Every structure is written in structure tokens, then in C-alpha cells.
Amino acid sequence: MKTRILPLILLLLGLTGCMSSQQLRDRRISNAWSEFSTYSPDIQDKIRQGEVDVGFTQPMVRMALGGPDRTYSRKTGAGLSTIWTYLGWTPSSRYEYGMVPTWYRGDRGRYWSHYETVGVSVDNSREYERIRIEFRNGTVQAVESLQP
Numbered sequence: 001m002k003t004r005i006l007p008l009i010l011l012l013l014g015l016t017g018c019m020s021s022q023q024l025r026d027r028r029i030s031n032a033w034s035e036f037s038t039y040s041p042d043i044q045d046k047i048r049q050g051e052v053d054v055g056f057t058q059p060m061v062r063m064a065l066g067g068p069d070r071t072y073s074r075k076t077g078a079g080l081s082t083i084w085t086y087l088g089w090t091p092s093s094r095y096e097y098g099m100v101p102t103w104y105r106g107d108r109g110r111y112w113s114h115y116e117t118v119g120v121s122v123d124n125s126r127e128y129e130r131i132r133i134e135f136r137n138g139t140v141q142a143v144e145s146l147q148p
Contacts, residue, residue: 025050028063035059052133056140061133074134081136088130088146093123 019027029036029047036044039060046053047064056064061084068084075081098120101113132144 021050024066025064028066032059032063036063052131052140052143054140054143058135058138061140065131068133079136081134081141084133084135085129086131086133087127089125089127091123091125093121096120096122 025048036047039047043053043056043060047060050064052061052064065086069087070085072083072085073080074083096119097117099115100118102116103111103113105111128146130146132142133140134142134144
């Protein structure tokens with residue numbers, strides 16, 4: 001019995017890990033349908049497309065983009081505001097070389113080393129802020145997005 005359940009659990013975990021951003025957005029909308037259905041058709045369309053506009057509330061932004069990756073507080077002469085940021089990642093890779101000692105044992109039982117050049121592929125990703133959203137009193141005051 002246990003052997004049948006484990007593959008099913010792994011399959012379900014794998015399928016949820018492969019959801020697109022649109023599928024995740026649709027799930028967030030369906031989870032908050034009672035609130036979403038009260039919005040105007042224009043706002044509903046923007047949320048469905050993953051867009052955010054000035055005047056949106058925090059729940060609207062959560063439906064459109066999900067929870068923020070980072071949250072900041074900003075104090076200015078106009079008052080205190082909250083900033084949500086959403087990150088993106090840029091993959092990068094490079095090939096590096098290094099010298100590695102290789103130990104040998106000779107015919108007479110003595111050890112000696114020889115250095116060999118070894119190449120290694122190093123994969124990294126760099127994060128960047130895709131979108132910054134500034135809230136004041138719970139509504140969006142400004143939206144900054146990275147230019148393509």
C-alpha cells in the first residue's frame with residue numbers, strides 16, 4: 001500500500017512545481033473569488049494579465065503578482081509608505097580551470113604527485129528587481145518596472 005502512495009505524492013508535487021505564472025494567478029483569483037468578483041471588469045482584466053496600476057489595493061496586487069519577494073518601509077515628508085519588490089533571475093554560466101594534484105604510487109612504494117588541469121562549469125544566477133510597488137494607506141501610489 002505504501003509503495004502506491006509514494007509515487008502518487010511525488011507526481012502531485014512534480015505537477016504543482018510545473019505550474020505557469022498564469023496558472024498560479026488563476027489559482028490566487030479563484031481562492032479570492034468573492035472579492036475578485038466585486039471589482040470592475042477593467043480591474044479584473046488587468047489582474048488576469050498580471051498587471052498592476054495606481055490605485056490598486058494590496059489584495060489586488062497579491063492576486064495579480066503574488067506575495068512580494070521583499071518588503072521595505074519608506075519615510076518621506078509625505079508620510080510612511082510600504083514598498084513591495086518582485087525579483088527576477090538571470091542565469092549565467094562560465095567555465096573555469098584549476099590545477100589539481102593527483103597522487104601516484106611508484107613501483108618502489110613511494111608516492112609522488114602530478115598537477116593536472118581540470119575544467120569546471122560554474123552555473124550562477126543573478127537576481128534583480130523586476131517590479132517595485134509603493135503603497136500608501138493600503139493603495140498603490142507608484143509602480144516601477146525594469147525596462148526591457
